[in-house]
Amino acid sequence: MPTFRSASQAAATGTSFTASKPAGTVQGDLLIAFHSADSGSASELGTPTGGASWLLLVSRDEGSSSILTRIWYKYAGAAEPATYGFTQPSIADGAVGIVAVSDAAVPVVTQPSGSVSSVTVPTPSGTPQSAGDLEVRWIGARGANATLSSTPPATYTERVDIQSRTYTIGSMATKQVANSSPTGVQNFTLSTSGGTPTFAHGFTINIAAGSTSITLTETAAAADALAVSAGVQLRDTVTAIDALTAQASVGLAETVTAVDALTVQVSTTLTDTATATDSIRTGMPIGLAETAAAVDALTARAAVGLTETVTAVDALTVTVQVALTETVVSADALAGARVQDITAVLGAPKRGWSAGTSSAARATGAPTRRWSAGPPHT
Numbered sequence: 001m002p003t004f005r006s007a008s009q010a011a012a013t014g015t016s017f018t019a020s021k022p023a024g025t026v027q028g029d030l031l032i033a034f035h036s037a038d039s040g041s042a043s044e045l046g047t048p049t050g051g052a053s054w055l056l057l058v059s060r061d062e063g064s065s066s067i068l069t070r071i072w073y074k075y076a077g078a079a080e081p082a083t084y085g086f087t088q089p090s091i092a093d094g095a096v097g098i099v100a101v102s103d104a105a106v107p108v109v110t111q112p113s114g115s116v117s118s119v120t121v122p123t124p125s126g127t128p129q130s131a132g133d134l135e136v137r138w139i140g141a142r143g144a145n146a147t148l149s150s151t152p153p154a155t156y157t158e159r160v161d162i163q164s165r166t167y168t169i170g171s172m173a174t175k176q177v178a179n180s181s182p183t184g185v186q187n188f189t190l191s192t193s194g195g196t197p198t199f200a201h202g203f204t205i206n207i208a209a210g211s212t213s214i215t216l217t218e219t220a221a222a223a224d225a226l227a228v229s230a231g232v233q234l235r236d237t238v239t240a241i242d243a244l245t246a247q248a249s250v251g252l253a254e255t256v257t258a259v260d261a262l263t264v265q266v267s268t269t270l271t272d273t274a275t276a277t278d279s280i281r282t283g284m285p286i287g288l289a290e291t292a293a294a295v296d297a298l299t300a301r302a303a304v305g306l307t308e309t310v311t312a313v314d315a316l317t318v319t320v321q322v323a324l325t326e327t328v329v330s331a332d333a334l335a336g337a338r339v340q341d342i343t344a345v346l347g348a349p350k351r352g353w354s355a356g357t358s359s360a361a362r363a364t365g366a367p368t369r370r371w372s373a374g375p376p377h378t
Contacts, residue, residue, distance in 0.1 A: 002134040002207045004159070004174050005029060005100040010086075011164035013093045018083040021051075022100035029076045030104035032057070032205065033084065034069065034097045034160075036140025038168045040089030042068040049085040052077035057107060058203070062115040067142045067168070067199040073107055076100070095170030097160035099136060105208040107136075112201045119190040123153075123202030128177045134207040135177055139188045141169045141200035147193040153186035166194065 010019035025031065033054065035045050042061040045068065048054045054072040061068030088094045110124045123137040137156065141148060145166045152158040152173035160172035171188055183204070190197060 001132040001176075001209050002030075002104040003102045004134060004176075005102050007097060007099045007159040007172060009095070009097050009160040009162040009170070011093070011095040011162045011168070011170070013091075013164055013167075014088075015090045016085060016087045017094070017096075018085050019096045019098055020083050021080055022098055025076050025080060025100045026102075027076050027078050027080075028102075030073060030101040030107065030207065030210075031076055032071065032073045032099050032101070032107060032136065033086075034071050034138045034140075034170060034172065034203075035086055035088070035094060036067060036069040036096075036138075036168055036170045037088045037092040037094035038067060038142040038199075039065055039092035040068070042070055044089050044092075045070040045094075046087035048072055050083065051080035057205075058109045058111060060111060060201070062199055062201060067115060067140050067201055069138075069140045069201065069203065071109060071138070071203065071205075093164035093167035095140065095162050095164055095168045097138065097162070097170050097172045099159060099172065099174070101134060101136075101207055103210050104134070105210050108206045108208075110204045110206075112203065115199045115201045117196065117198055118200070119192060119196060121188045121190060121197075121200040121202050122185050123188065123204045125182045125184045126204040126206045127182050128180045128206050129208040131177065131179045132209065133177050133180075135175050135183060136172065136205040136207065137174070137186060137188075137202065138170065138172050138205070139200060139202040141171075141190060141197040143167055143169060143192070144195050144198050146195040146197065148197065149191045151189040151191065153188065156186065169197075 006022040006024050008020040008022045010017060019033075022031070033048050035048075037045060041064065042059045045059075047056070052074050054074045057071040057073050059070045084098065086094065086096055108126075110126050112122070112124055116122065121139045121141060123139060126135055128135065137153070138160075139150065143163070143166055147166055148163050148169040150158070150161045150169065150171035152171070156173035156175045158171070158173050160170060162171075163169040169190070173188070175183075177183060186204075188202065190200070
């Protein structure tokens with residue numbers, strides 16, 4: 001859910017001034033900057049400077065020497081500065097408000113239909129995407145030698161209220177909405193000392209929750225390519241190569257070196273603790289002796305969980321569920337869909353068997369002769 005973090009404000013006359021970064025801003029927070037001024041044109045309100053690049057959301061002016069506003073946004077980068085720079089015409093008085101919001105999607109703005117000359121300044125109705133959206137409302141007003149202060153709409157919380165000398169005022173208020181119904185026109189009320197505002201206009205911004213359907217964290221090497229149907233959060237702390245194409249969730253853990261290609265629909269488990277070569281085709285028992293380096297080839301049509309603690313290449317394709325356990329030296333017999341140690345399958349050696357007794361002899365119970373180092377007995 002989008003959550004208000006903090007806001008900052010600044011006002012000045014002249015070409016340039018700065019506004020502080022909202023307190024507590026962290027990387028990934030949505031930042032929205034509002035800049036209203038009373039002279040020149042909106043195009044003369046320069047893009048804010050500092051940190052990650054700002055994107056223009058809306059630009060509006062009501063005519064020369066009236067009221068003009070530009071709104072920008074960005075997502076905070078890893079190294080945001082303590083202040084941001086703003087520019088405007090040299091004779092302008094300007095007011096700036098910046099808000100920081102966590103877990104936020106790209107903001108959607110609703111503009112006014114025009115300006116008013118009144119102490120009641122409307123902001124247009126907004127349409128939330130869902131319950132819990134954050135609504136931000138902003139007004140800019142031009143006073144003529146009038147000291148102004150603002151009261152926000154009922155049920156809204158004031159975040160900014162600042163004026164440059166006795167001219168431009170900017171005011172911001174926020175509210176977490178209860179549902180997705182239109183929020184209606186909401187009015188700010190200006191208190192004045194010295195006269196009525198000559199021009200004023202208001203804006204409404206809706207902020208929905210950010211999309212976070214996948215989170216990938218890797219502590220070794222990485223380049224990540226994810227094909228997903230919703231938003232992605234990707235965090236890499238060093239480097240890696242992961243390609244995930246899946247219709248359901250896939251868990252991938254790498255602790256040393258690995259290349260994993262997963263195209264899956266359901267579930268198989270592969271564990272390698274030493275090295276081995278296994279080539280498995282179900283339907284007949286097979287005895288496998290393994291003492292060195294491992295390549296496991298399984299073919300599966302079920303969900304796949306793959307964990308590797310040393311270097312491995314695994315290609316998975318199976319028609320039945322297979323459990324494979326390998327230690328260091330082992331003999332494995334696969335019948336149908338289960339794999340066990342050969343001793344567990346065929347039983348312990350019987351009397352009369354030598355270490356070289358064949359699996360077939362042991363299965364039938366018949367002893368097998370052995371030849372000594374010399375010539376055979378006649």
